[in-house]
């Protein structure tokens with residue numbers, strides 16, 4: 001399959017190992033024409049992201065934009081921190097980035113945990129009945145985030161958090177939000193594959209690489225796409241006809 005884009009990867013600004021330049025170099029070697037760096041938001045002690053680091057990264061990306069052959073987008077992977085959809089990303093960063101990716105992550109700093117309902121801590125384990133309650137809660141949180149922010153991509157849907165995928169994808173399709181095919185967590189989408197595909201939502205590729213060597217590598221995702229008969233035209237980063245339309249284009253507006 002021809003792959004030309006990868007819209008989810010991490011660098012040293014959060015929990016990745018390599019620099020933006022190293023990621024872009026690897027992307028070029030892998031034959032990609034477009035990537036998005038999507039380091040984590042600021043709400044986690046594990047990910048060590050700060051506004052300063054993000055600003056420095058944007059300067060680095062702007063430099064690469066003038067030099068490199070790969071188009072590098074500045075993204076951010078925000079964590080949904082509560083039922084009202086609040087992300088762990090300051091508004092300034094959301095305004096400044098090209099691509100807003102959102103998802104669920106377990107590790108959050110105390111100030112979020114204190115505000116957030118217990119779902120952030122218990123997602124991923126618990127009884128079947130508890131899971132049903134969580135599912136409703138998680139779904140409300142996803143929907144609220146999509147209504148509140150200019151979300152471009154829903155990442156690793158279903159990962160560690162049961163959801164009503166049909167309801168989420170309905171709103172995503174309506175709002176032109178892409179559902180990520182995440183190489184690291186593609187198995188999380190398996191349980192929801194049929195309803196997600198039936199929803200008509202568009203997909204986007206994300207390796208979730210935490211070092212340069214994972215950039216543009218999608219063996220599990222390709223297998224998933226083939227097995228479920230997803231048309232290439234429906235996958236940004238793969239089908240030549242699937243153009244990426246982020247909510248705001250940093251390059252155009254700056």
Ligand SMILES: [Zn+2]
Pocket residue numbers: 077103104105155156
């Ligand atoms: Zn993630």
Ligand SMILES: [Zn+2]
Pocket residue numbers: 008009010038077208
């Ligand atoms: Zn990630």
